[in-house]
Amino acid sequence: MNEIRVFSPATVANLSCGFDILGACLDKVGDEIVVRKKRERGIVITKVTGQKLTKDININVAGVSASALLKETDVNCGFEIEIHKGVKPGSGIGSSAASAAGSVFAINQLIGKPYSNKELIKFAMEGEKVACGSLIADNVAAALLGGFTFVRDGSAYDYFKLSTPSELVFTIIHPQIEVRTKDSRAILKKDISLKQMTEQSANIGSFIAGLYTEDYELIGRSIKDNVIEPLRSKLIPKFNELQKTSLSNGALGCGISGSGPSVFALSKGFSTANNIALSMKEIYDKIDIEFDIHVSPINDIGIKIIEIK
Amino acid sequence: MNEIRVFSPATVANLSCGFDILGACLDKVGDEIVVRKKRERGIVITKVTGQKLTKDININVAGVSASALLKETDVNCGFEIEIHKGVKPGSGIGSSAASAAGSVFAINQLIGKPYSNKELIKFAMEGEKVACGSLIADNVAAALLGGFTFVRDGSAYDYFKLSTPSELVFTIIHPQIEVRTKDSRAILKKDISLKQMTEQSANIGSFIAGLYTEDYELIGRSIKDNVIEPLRSKLIPKFNELQKTSLSNGALGCGISGSGPSVFALSKGFSTANNIALSMKEIYDKIDIEFDIHVSPINDIGIKIIEIK
Secondary structure: OOEEEEEEEEEEEOOOOOOOOEEEEEEEEEEEEEEEEEOOOEEEEEEEEOOOOOOOOOOOHHHHHHHHHHHHOOOOOEEEEEEEOOOOOOOOOOHHHHHHHHHHHHHHHHOOOOOOHHHHHHHHHHHHHHHHOOOOOHHHHHHHHOOEEEEEEHHHOEEEEOOOOOOEEEEEEEEOOOOOHHHHHHOOOOEEEHHHHHHHHHHHHHHHHHHHHOOHHHHHHHOOOOOOHHHHHHHOOOHHHHHHHHHHOOOOEEEEOOOOOOEEEEEEOHHHHHHHHHHHHHHHHOOOOOEEEEEEEEOOOOOEEEEEO | OOEEEEEEEEEEEOOOOOOOOEEEEEEEEEEEEEEEEEOOOEEEEEEEEOOOOOOOOOOOHHHHHHHHHHHOOOOOOEEEEEEEOOOOOOOOOOHHHHHHHHHHHHHHHHOOOOOOHHHHHHHHHHHHHHHHOOOOOHHHHHHHHOOEEEEEEHHHOEEEEOOOOOOEEEEEEEEOOOOOHHHHHHOOOOEEEHHHHHHHHHHHHHHHHHHHHOOHHHHHHHOOOOOOHHHHHHHOOOHHHHHHHHHHOOOOEEEEOOOOOOEEEEEEOHHHHHHHHHHHHHHHHOOOOOEEEEEEEEOOOOOEEEEEO
């Protein structure tokens, strides 16, 4: 095996109740990463399509995560990386995570899989550190493990996959304004009330119980956020209208994807998710901001191999 | 059916990671409540043994919760209540909850079970309000539903039973000093950091995932509390030593039961739980405070009927 092409999915982090700890993996929306062995050791990014991104391996997240992997691994060759961006940077659906996770997944395949996907997360987190300023695992864990994922303690590499009810479908609207993760972190308050903590704990606990018991109503009731959403939603045009129309069209819940500006709605079944997509489109058609809308089931596998040569 | 005697169990609330929302039901430790029909309408508390408690039905939690039930229910008789306390008030293992839940459970049986145990929680919460100053459901939910229970939103009556791994065993030490719930609430800080919230959310989420997947190690790693425990543990003699000996003797986790002063250790299996009981005893034998120690599996049923006449 000299070359591999993988699909590395977009991901939804936070999901209202799980700030910095909860993630979910999407299908169809994502980057394609091609990695090819080369004789000379080291990493080279040979091509980037879809977005304008640096090929400098010390700044490009795919290069950083790949370098982190090679630093710990005895390999007698090098790798060329092509990045075909399907996820726009600053979208809030794990653009940097898709590239960071995709590159280490692909290299791992080419060198005979010395690492499990779970073990690859720590390398991908190094890429995220460059993009977000801190070692955040929520998006990369979702991309590498698939389904819903949870981070108990990122710095201790304590993350795992949750149960994924099969009928859940995401509707995602991505307003084409850039909200940088660093900026949307700066808007947060450092202190919150004990009451807010209890409510947030109650919702994340219930959400997870809902996943394991396939209690869709409970999942919906738990998609609440009285801590982050009131602050970050101000950066998202028409957020309240998007939330209102999603819920009135049958969404289980609706909130900010990651640090925004993408907004997610979670529904039971495609029919509801598609109706919500239409109702979101209606709101954004009236304003002068470009947008993408994606409807996607949960991708329970994570990164997928497209081609091996 | 004119008379019923029930065992109403003690309960452990909070369990470190679930402040005000998580509860667990104990076995063997608890109150016995006898309820007898009488011709005249209304509630009378005829006997209290084991502890000195008022028989005034407007102050005694069993009277308050029973009155709340009768207020909503069309019944053409009254009830005499006997309370035989096995749980000491102010112990931190749900003394008031045991009496509040036991009385409504018993009355419900005598009137043909118009309410589910889940529906009875709201009446029992009225008793808790008298004892704790607020409508807290964590202990009464655990007593009435059994197993591990979760409160998403007490004021919306949104609570449910979680999965209960069969091998979990509690060791509880109750130092015979009274810590009133109201006082141990007053010691808490009103504001916490966002980082603390994220850690607490991460631990409650992981704890619940651990319950559903029977991942005992994960359950153990999640019994952490950097918010409440550092403040409340100051009220508990030798707390740090109790925690240290529990963990070094194989406890999955150890923390404050409810608002204290009881301290719980959670273990996999009786052998470990019994060893921890001995090691806790050793620490308390050296100081001049009386104490009880209980070793109990999780009671997955909740309140149990002892006798019907």
